[in-house]
Amino acid sequence: xxxxxxxxSHKTAVTECRAKLTFPEDTIPAALGRLMSYxxxxxxxxxxxxxxxxxxxxxxxxxxxxxxxKQFISDYHGLSRPDLEQSLYVYxxxxxxxxxxxxxxxxxxxxxxEPQILGQLKDSFDLALKAKTTSTVLNKLLKKSISVAKRVxxxxxxxxxxxxxxxxxxxLAKKIFGTLEGKSVLLLGAGEMAxxxxxxxxxxxxxxxxxxxxxFERAEELAQEFKGDAIRFEHFPSTMVTxxxxxxxxxxxxxxxxxxxxxxxxxxxxxxxIFLIDISMPPNIDAxxxxxxxxxxxxxxxxxxxxxxxxxxxxxxxxxAEDIIRQEVDTYLQWERSxxxxxxxxxxxxxxxxIRKRELEKTLCGMNGVTDEQRRAMEVLTQAIxxxxxxxxxxxxxxxxxxxxxxxxxxxxxxxxxxDRELKKPSHVHAKGFGAAEQREPEKS
Amino acid sequence: xxxxxxxxxxxxxxxxxxxxxVFFIKPEKKRIADAALWSAFLGFVLHxxxxxxxxxxxxxxxxxxxxxxxxxxxxxxxxxxxxxxLRYRIPSLGTFILxxxxxxxxxxxxxxxxxxxxxxxxxxxxxxxHTSLAVLGDAAFAFSFxxxxxxxxxxxxxxxxxxxxxxxxxxxLDIMDxxxxxxxxxxxxxxxxxxxxxxxxxxxxxxxxxxWDPKETWSLIxxxxxxxxxxxxxxxxxxxKMAYLxxxxxxxxxxxxxxxxxxxxxxxxx
Numbered sequence: 163x164x165x166x167x168x169x170x171s172h173k174t175a176v177t178e179c180r181a182k183l184t185f186p187e188d189t190i191p192a193a194l195g196r197l198m199s200y201x202x203x204x205x206x207x208x209x210x211x212x213x214x215x216x217x218x219x220x221x222x223x224x225x226x227x228x229x230x231x232k233q234f235i236s237d238y239h240g241l242s243r244p245d246l247e248q249s250l251y252v253y254x255x256x257x258x259x260x261x262x263x264x265x266x267x268x269x270x271x272x273x274x275x276e277p278q279i280l281g282q283l284k285d286s287f288d289l290a291l292k293a294k295t296t297s298t299v300l301n302k303l304l305k306k307s308i309s310v311a312k313r314v315x316x317x318x319x320x321x322x323x324x325x326x327x328x329x330x331x332x333x334l335a336k337k338i339f340g341t342l343e344g345k346s347v348l349l350l351g352a353g354e355m356a357x358x359x360x361x362x363x364x365x366x367x368x369x370x371x372x373x374x375x376x377x378f379e380r381a382e383e384l385a386q387e388f389k390g391d392a393i394r395f396e397h398f399p400s401t402m403v404t405x406x407x408x409x410x411x412x413x414x415x416x417x418x419x420x421x422x423x424x425x426x427x428x429x430x431x432x433x434x435x436i437f438l439i440d441i442s443m444p445p446n447i448d449a450x451x452x453x454x455x456x457x458x459x460x461x462x463x464x465x466x467x468x469x470x471x472x473x474x475x476x477x478x479x480x481x482x483a484e485d486i487i488r489q490e491v492d493t494y495l496q497w498e499r500s501x502x503x504x505x506x507x508x509x510x511x512x513x514x515x516x517i518r519k520r521e522l523e524k525t526l527c528g529m530n531g532v533t534d535e536q537r538r539a540m541e542v543l544t545q546a547i548x549x550x551x552x553x554x555x556x557x558x559x560x561x562x563x564x565x566x567x568x569x570x571x572x573x574x575x576x577x578x579x580x581x582d583r584e585l586k587k588p589s590h591v592h593a594k595g596f597g598a599a600e601q602r603e604p605e606k607s
Numbered sequence: 608x609x610x611x612x613x614x615x616x617x618x619x620x621x622x623x624x625x626x627x628x629v630f631f632i633k634p635e636k637k638r639i640a641d642a643a644l645w646s647a648f649l650g651f652v653l654h655x656x657x658x659x660x661x662x663x664x665x666x667x668x669x670x671x672x673x674x675x676x677x678x679x680x681x682x683x684x685x686x687x688x689x690x691x692x693l694r695y696r697i698p699s700l701g702t703f704i705l706x707x708x709x710x711x712x713x714x715x716x717x718x719x720x721x722x723x724x725x726x727x728x729x730x731x732x733x734x735x736x737h738t739s740l741a742v743l744g745d746a747a748f749a750f751s752f753x754x755x756x757x758x759x760x761x762x763x764x765x766x767x768x769x770x771x772x773x774x775x776x777x778x779x780l781d782i783m784d785x786x787x788x789x790x791x792x793x794x795x796x797x798x799x800x801x802x803x804x805x806x807x808x809x810x811x812x813x814x815x816x817x818x819w820d821p822k823e824t825w826s827l828i829x830x831x832x833x834x835x836x837x838x839x840x841x842x843x844x845x846x847x848k849m850a851y852l853x854x855x856x857x858x859x860x861x862x863x864x865x866x867x868x869x870x871x872x873x874x875x876x877x
Contacts, residue, residue, distance in 0.1 A: 317635050322775060338765065340779035432843030435780060452766065456846050464768045471770060 164224040165258040165303065168231040168250055169209075169216030172272045175249035183239055185210040190286070191293040193238060198295055200230035205300040209265075209286040211279070213272050218262060220299035224254045259303065259494050263487045266307035267314040268321075275320040275476050280311045302497065310490045317486060320479045323472030328362045330468045331439050331460070335363070335407055338435050338458055346370040348405035350398055350419070351412035352384045355441050359409050360388060372405060374398040376412075402427045407437045410446050417448040424451040431456070439465075496564055502572050503563035507556060509581045518548050555579075609664065610720065612657035613678075617712070619650030620685070624705035631702040631776050640698035644689075647705060651685045658682065665722045667730060670738040673869065674720045679738065680864065681712040683746030687790065691750065695786055697778045703753045711749075714865075733808030741801030741826075745860055747794025748833070752857035754787035755850035762847055784846055787853060791840075795833045802826055822875030825863040832856045 170180060185193050190208050197206050197217070205220035217235070221227025232250065236243050253261040264270045268279050287304045290296045296304070314320060324330040332342075339345055345368050349356045352375040360371055371390035375381035378394060385392040393401050402408060402423075412418045419438070424447075428436070433456035440447040440461040452459040460468075522544050526532060532540075559575055562568030576582050626643030630636060658678065661669040669675040688704045691697075761777040764770055777783075805823075806816045817823060836852045844852075868875050 316637075319635055319775075323770075334765070337761070337774065337779050338781065340782040433845055433848075435846065455848065458765050460768065467768060468770050 164221055164227065164255050165262075165299065166219050166221050166224055166227045166231060167216060167253040167258040167261050168219075168228060168235070169214060170249045170251065171214035171216070171270065173270075174251055179249050180212070180215060182241065183215045183235065184212075185215065187285075187289070190289050194290060194293045194295040196238065197231070197234045200234050202226040202230050205296045205298075207286060207290040207296055207300055207304070209283060211282045214265070214270075216265070218258070218300060218303070220297070220303075228252050228254070256491060256495055260487060260491045262303060262307045263310045263490055263494075264484075266311040267483055267487060268311070269314075269480055269483055269487070273325055274480055275322075275325070277315075277321060280308065283311075284308065298501075299498075303494070306490070306494055310487060313490070314483045314486055318479045318482045320476055320483050322479070323468075323475050325469055325472050325476065327441075327462070327465045327469060328359050330465050330472070331359060332362055332366050334458070334460060334465075334468070335437050336366075338437050339406060341367070343367045344369050345406040346372065346404065347407045347409065348393070348398065348401050349373045349375075349384070350408060350410045351375060351442070351446075352380045353411040353413065356409050356411040357384060357387075359439065359441065363407065364388065368407070372401055374401065399423045399427055402436065403430045405436070406434075407439065408447075409439045409441065411441045412446045413442050414446050415444065417446055419447040419451070421448045421450045421454075424448070424457060425454055428454045428457055441465075499565075499568050499572070500563040502569065503559050506572050506575055506581065507559050510555065510559075510575070510579055511552065513579065513581065514548050514552055518544050609657060609660040612653050612660065613720075616650045616654035616657060617709075617715075619646045619653060620681075620705060620709055620712075623647040623650060623701065624709055627698065627701035627705055630698060632772075634776055640701070643701055643705075644692060644698070647685060647701065648689060651682065651689060654678070654682050654685070661722070665725075667725055668735040668738070669722075670734070670742070671725055671729075672719075672721075672723050674715055674718050676742075676864070676868070677712050677715055679742045680745055680749075681708045683742045684708050684711070684749045687743070687746045687750045691786060691790070695782070697782070697786075699757070699776050699778060700753070702776075703757055704750070707749065707753055729812060731808060731811065733804060733811070737801055737805040737808050739801075740797050740804060744794045744798025744801050745864065747790045747797065748829075748853075748857050748860050751787045751790040751794065751853045752860075754783050754790065755853040758783040758787065758850045759847065759854075762850075780846070784849065788840060788845075788849065791833060791837060791853065795830075795837055798826075798830060798833070802830060820875060821867050821870065822863065825859070825867045829856065829859045829863055832859050 170183060172180070175183075185208050187210075190210070193208060194206055197203060197208075197219075202222045203219050204222060207218045209216050209218070217231050219227055219231060221230070232243065232246065235241070235250075236246050261270070266280055266283050268275050268277065271279050283304070287296070287308075290300070324333040335342055335345075342363065347360060347363050347368050347370070349360055349371065352373055364371065371385070371388040372393050373381040373385040373388070373390060374393040374395050374397065375384070376395050378392065381392040381395075398419075408419070410419055419440075424438070435456045435458065438447050438451065438457060438459040440459065443462060445461045447459055447461070449459070449461070451457050522540060526537065526540065555575060558571060562571035562575075565571075623643045623646035626639050626646060630640040630643060633639075658669060661675070670679050684704065685708055688700065688708075692700060757777055758780060760773055761780055761783065764774040764777075765780070809818065810816045832852075833856050836849070836856055839852070840849060
């Protein structure tokens with residue numbers, strides 16, 4: 163029994179290659195069904211996003227399972243194995259668990275800390291649940307990875323700070339104004355970048371968009387798109403008095419928004435804060451404006467600086483997150499080992515109980531005139547011997563379940579108590595337990 | 608026995624300050640902020656119990672010695688903080704307010720907490736009314752001072768485009784500007800009423816509404832400073848300038864409270 167992760171991501175494969183291997187959502191149930199028919203696959207799940215395609219499986223044997231999954235991908239997408247192998251990675255058992263936890267916690271993402279991946283993982287899990295291709299192991303693994311992701315999110319600052327320019331602009335706006343509700347934005351210049359930034363601000367509940375452009379028609383066009391107002395370009399200074407955020411993308415060679423304009427605007431605004439975002443190259447807002455009270459000017463370089471600081475911050479937080487994941491992998495493996503220990507404990511108990519009952523029966527049959535009282539006494543005696551004998555091994559097995567090296571102990575226990583031999587000869591298995599058949603053999607001979 | 612409540616209150620404030628500090632450094636630990644708020648609240652309750660016990664022991668509202676005055680001021684600031692925190696939910700306020708309270712109250716550790724006699728002519732209901740109003744006014748000014756300091760820190764981060772840890776911890780500029788102003792617009796009327804009631808009381812005790820006692824003079828200065836500040840606000844001063852003014856105003860409050868009262872002259876000396 164083991165966990166295997168086979169997949170590829172933005173780290174190992176270029177976009178075209180990832181595109182060839184994606185599983186569109188509606189095809190996943192069928193694909194899962196097909197995958198289950200490959201040898202050794204006990205449970206399976208497919209996650210397919212634009213940045214990664216991964217298959218998680220619980221398998222009888224890791225090597226066989228890995229092989230099966232690779233063959234499945236190759237068959238399903240009609241790719242030759244050598245082509246496929248160079249972009250695939252494989253993680254087995256504890257490494258596999260660690261990988262799933264890292265994916266869920268967004269440590270493996272293109273933008274570390276972006277929260278989308280957890281939702282995508284949940285969706286993939288739902289699909290697999292509906293297709294009934296997961297069971298004990300993957301259910302536990304996925305549920306655990308969701309809770310690990312939540313723990314990482316609450317205990318680290320992995321998602322803190324915007325890591326792209328338009329998010330950074332929104333974050334800054336929120337640190338100036340608190341909420342963006344009821345605020346208005348003036349777009350100066352109607353380029354694509356400005357449009358994108360404006361859309362972003364709209365998503366953050368900005369109230370009103372105004373557009374000023376050198377060609378008034380283009381301004382009207384864009385204003386219509388945002389259900390805002392078009393402004394004559396030469397009127398922009400007076401509009402700035404009522405706007406809270408200015409996005410400048412005029413693309414001129416020298417500043418369009420001069421110091422004098424902004425100083426007058428700030429006065430007319432009675433120094434209510436105004437946020438100037440300059441996304442033109444070279445800057446189209448005079449850098450001196452920043453010195454005016456209540457004026458906060460950020461150009462592309464400044465925004466990029468903010469983003470860089472945040473990316474660095476996230477990297478530091480990622481280390482904390484890795485620590486959390488290390489702990490959680492340990493507790494997960496403990497649970498997995500206890501899965502191994504439980505059947506061993508049950509097997510051992512049943513086997514010994516079986517021996518006891520049979521031997522007791524044999525003895526009692528050979529004796530005449532045993533009273534009920536004596537029979538009960540024998541019962542108690544044998545029971546006591548068995549329990550005393552089993553006490554130490556059971557304690558050791560329970561401890562082994564909680565110990566990283568416990569797997570070996572469990573294996574040894576199965577060997578010395580001969581718990582597995584009968585598994586291979588099912589015809590000999592006694593209804594009561596694994597040891598029964600072997601004990602009976604002398605009688606037959 | 609009564610003092611045990613005082614020490615317990617201080618211990619809770621210390622705990623709360625420590626919690627808020629940890630929260631400021633590690634904001635992912637939201638539970639610490641909650642615990643710190645509860646500590647501050649519990650500290651306030653203990654502090655209030657101590658206040659009542661001292662009141663019943665001395666038979667008058669305990670606001671007449673320096674020890675009692677800083678106790679009342681500390682309690683007042685915590686009260687304003689708790690109310691603002693309930694309303695606005697800005698835990699980072701605690702990181703700044705609690706240390707201020709502890710610093711302002713620190714003289715209590717070295718001065719005598721003994722209950723002193725009171726001139727019988729001062730025994731009057733006005734004592735309680737006048738001092739509570741004045742202390743609440745001072746507490747609101749202290750709150751506004753702290754918010755102004757936070758405002759300037761945040762504004763500096765934004766202007767310098769260096770957005771470190773503090774940037775993420777501190778609240779938005781506009782919110783700080785608003786609550787700082789709100790504290791003043793509540794604190795100034797309370798302070799005014801404190802002065803008016805004090806003057807009425809002075810008339811009944813000494814037969815004169817105003818006698819240019821040093822404390823009275825300083826209070827008038829404080830009152831005028833904040834009046835000017837509120838006026839400037841209505842004509843459009845805000846943000847950084849307001850923050851500087853509020854800080855300057857609080858310096859006058861501190862002088863009035865810790866220097867003028869301690870100078871040993873006039874009716875307000877202790």
